[in-house]
Amino acid sequence: MSTTHRIEVDLGERSYPIVIGRGLLGGNFDIANYVQGDDCLVVSNDTVAPLYLERLRANLTGRDVASISLPDGESFKTLATMQMVLDELVRGGANRDTTIVALGGGVVGDIAGFAAACYMRGVSFIQVPTTLLAQVDSSVGGKTGVNHEQGKNLIGAFHQPRLVLIDTDTLDTLDERELRAGLAEVIKYGAICDPAFFAWLEENIQALLGKDPDALAHAIRRSCELKAEVVADDERETGRRAILNFGHTFGHAIERCQGYGEWLHGEAVAAGMLMAAELSGIDELERLRNLVAAAGLPVEPPPISPADWLAAMGMDKKIQRKKLRFVLLEKLGEAVTTSDYDEARLQRLLGSPA
């Protein structure tokens, strides 16, 4: 039951382990081994810090540990919040040997990682993701950044952590809506590159929603393995890594049109995956829809006008030379990135008159 799994993200001199298990913050893993200098700054938020900061601190004895708690929520994922972290580093006299530890969900990890990328042109950082979404997706792979008011993650850096520490006990306190949002990214991995895992999810979705520890541990482990493999292949997303954005072109547009934070990222991705699957014209659309629905995730986007859709997607990072590119499914378990899609079907999906 309390087995610890270790997955290596193979990136040459930037390689690092993902360690998954129970009680890791409580002493089952020596984090301090990954803190190279004498001091570290723990970046957390007002929701997570009261729950887990002291447990983490107890694991960093002998180090000079400072902490900062950011306001919680996607709407705070801005350059201004990132500057709060930089100011705290400067105030504490942080140097090039300082390690930043991100304790929280995807927003905390993205901001803290970007601050680590920029402070003195790069210091070490450790991801301690405490939401399912961060554990299976955002903490792995080195994408860091903040939102611009005109688009998600428009400002950022690739900066790999030295360690991703996933203590699955932290999911005990995760609320149900956040849990479901995380499952959207888990389902994504099955849909884009592992049909057997997709079938396993169909079998085990109720156990996952019920926070069954073994089911969660398996889902997290398999998701991290798949992501680690894709990232090792294409760290900077010049090719294959783009398949991880399945559902995200539509999903980012939903988030942008609704205002960040109104829909959770995973919810927007869920509806976005179904739109992308429909645009793909695959036979197994209903299987994906049923799994998304079983996970309690939205199967339809919110009402957005065709003009708003297009404007919101016009700023999407996946555009190359002004032509829209989508991640589509050849079939369930196999994704491609392409600009070759059915234009009429896209118009219908966006609600344009035929």
Added chain:
Amino acid sequence: MSTTHRIEVDLGERSYPIVIGRGLLGGNFDIANYVQGDDCLVVSNDTVAPLYLERLRANLTGRDVASISLPDGESFKTLATMQMVLDELVRGGANRDTTIVALGGGVVGDIAGFAAACYMRGVSFIQVPTTLLAQVDSSVGGKTGVNHEQGKNLIGAFHQPRLVLIDTDTLDTLDERELRAGLAEVIKYGAICDPAFFAWLEENIQALLGKDPDALAHAIRRSCELKAEVVADDERETGRRAILNFGHTFGHAIERCQGYGEWLHGEAVAAGMLMAAELSGIDELERLRNLVAAAGLPVEPPPISPADWLAAMGMDKKIQRKKLRFVLLEKLGEAVTTSDYDEARLQRLLGSPA
């Protein structure tokens, strides 16, 4: 006379050329070859744009060229100014194929390069340095960033340009004080790694101050060769590259205590090099002092209290584990990075009572 020199900065897949010559902006070089996508954003400032922006534009026919002019001066090298560039990129719908072209001195290059590093986690950029200081130093090597009010270049990224284009004609309009400031970095190269070049500078300092084109071309070329070699050796400054910071620990402290922009960077480095040479205890101190003086650069720091010195240096990036490290000279033409220095001599240099 109008020979074009080409120096390769050898960094594997991030390699790029430095092209040095006359009339390059006027059509002697096809910049557009280095613009990968359809559009680019030229980042310049209110001093340089009126002089050279149109000449550069004429060289970018067939591309969609936008431009932004930043306020001129070190005091504007901030995250807020960088955000102006990001906002302009977003406003223009820039995508991952957009190229940023930095046209100006070191401040423009550092801000534009940092914006290029961060926009969509990294887009291409080209350096077109128009001051001697930027041509011989800041445009080469991929250091980008902005100042924090508590320290210089505390926020930034390593992001290599695809091309450094040095049109020496742009020095015609450079004012004398800026020219001298650039010579400080030129003298630095001789002092840290090329005694023969140092001797050449002693011979040719008047020709350089008189803007003799051949002398300037040689000084720029040799400086870029030396910098390219050091950077190729140690791109991310984990070792040898630190010698390029000779004079900069003291120099940054001077800039910080005086307020950025009061002393030019090169002026602060000049006084800082003499302090570092004095701390080194080398025999050739007088040769360095004479050359700095002949270049019309300050040989003494401004009045700064011992406490202010220490505080200002306490935030310097070259500190490791709370111990000061300096770049010192073993002899003229040979530098080392060390924490092994004469503490009493340092105290005297900073004006502390013995």
